[in-house]
Amino acid sequence: MWVKYEGNNPTGSYKDRMVAGVLAAKIARGELKEGDRICEYTGGSTGTSLAFASSILGLKFTAVTSNAFAQNKLESMRAFGAELVLVESEDSRLTPELFEELRITTMRMVEEEQVHYFDQFASPDVRPSYKGIGSEIVSEIGPEIDVYCAAVGTGGSLMGSRDGLFAAGAKPKVIALEPEQSPRLTRGHGGGHKIDGVALGFVPPFLDMNLIDESRALDQELAFETCRRLAREEGILAGSSTGLNVAAALEIASELGPGKRVVTIACDNGMKYFGGVPFSSR
Numbered sequence: 001m002w003v004k005y006e007g008n009n010p011t012g013s014y015k016d017r018m019v020a021g022v023l024a025a026k027i028a029r030g031e032l033k034e035g036d037r038i039c040e041y042t043g044g045s046t047g048t049s050l051a052f053a054s055s056i057l058g059l060k061f062t063a064v065t066s067n068a069f070a071q072n073k074l075e076s077m078r079a080f081g082a083e084l085v086l087v088e089s090e091d092s093r094l095t096p097e098l099f100e101e102l103r104i105t106t107m108r109m110v111e112e113e114q115v116h117y118f119d120q121f122a123s124p125d126v127r128p129s130y131k132g133i134g135s136e137i138v139s140e141i142g143p144e145i146d147v148y149c150a151a152v153g154t155g156g157s158l159m160g161s162r163d164g165l166f167a168a169g170a171k172p173k174v175i176a177l178e179p180e181q182s183p184r185l186t187r188g189h190g191g192g193h194k195i196d197g198v199a200l201g202f203v204p205p206f207l208d209m210n211l212i213d214e215s216r217a218l219d220q221e222l223a224f225e226t227c228r229r230l231a232r233e234e235g236i237l238a239g240s241s242t243g244l245n246v247a248a249a250l251e252i253a254s255e256l257g258p259g260k261r262v263v264t265i266a267c268d269n270g271m272k273y274f275g276g277v278p279f280s281s282r
């Protein structure tokens with residue numbers, strides 16, 4: 001079993017790849033210029049990448065977000081100069097209703113103000129920005145990969161890294177993951193859960209079910225426990241979506257038995273999760 005570690009990106013998340021790719025394409029097409037304000041609803045990983053890149057590129061950034069996400073992600077966005085619009089979640093759970101409210105708040109802002117909607121859910125530049133993950137995996141371990149599995153939020157990272165794997169000659173079975181607490185892909189309905197960035201309550205826009213071999217749900221508590229084990233047993237500090245990915249990869253690897261290769265991804269480093277799940281209770 002292999003884990004592609006993405007925590008060494010500038011803000012500690014694979015979202016840096018996506019934000020760099022999408023902003024570069026928008027600037028090249030003349031859709032964005034210095035001084036413009038961009039806006040996005042985000043749990044704070046994309047938001048931190050956007051806040052970081054905006055500060056370098058002379059852009060302004062408004063994040064529509066919520067207290068339901070890791071507090072340190074909100075602080076990271078603020079530290080890079082982002083303006084935050086907060087939508088309250090009563091019990092800090094991530095629910096389909098919360099994502100809908102974040103979306104509506106963002107759309108209202110885009111209609112009423114002079115802001116550019118970044119659109120991580122539909123921009124055609126999102127999926128290709130992740131291709132490098134797939135080619136880097138193959139250049140490190142070769143193309144013999146039996147399964148590639150990862151949890152989905154927008155689905156951009158799973159599909160893009162899958163594209164990169166196939167372009168580099170690998171042909172793994174591709175498995176989309178979600179928490180059991182929000183089993184949209186496996187049982188057709190969303191629910192409240194506590195894994196930042198994934199399982200938004202709808203079928204992710206980038207997820208092409210024709211290219212997905214299986215969807216699988218795992219208990220979020222197992223994901224949290226796997227995060228703690230990763231830190232204590234492997235020295236890998238990562239967030240809760242990574243815990244879900246690694247827990248699933250372990251499960252799949254034990255089903256397949258010896259002689260097979262299962263690959264997954266560590267989406268980010270765990271620094272932004274201190275003070276909340278999975279490293280202390282909230």
Ligand SMILES: Cc1ncc(COP(=O)(O)O)c(C=O)c1O
Nearest residue numbers: 045152153154155156157197241
């Ligand atoms: C921590 C974390 N893990 C996983 C994901 C899912 O990535 P994607 O939106 O590419 O499916 C996200 C997305 O926001 C995230 O923030």
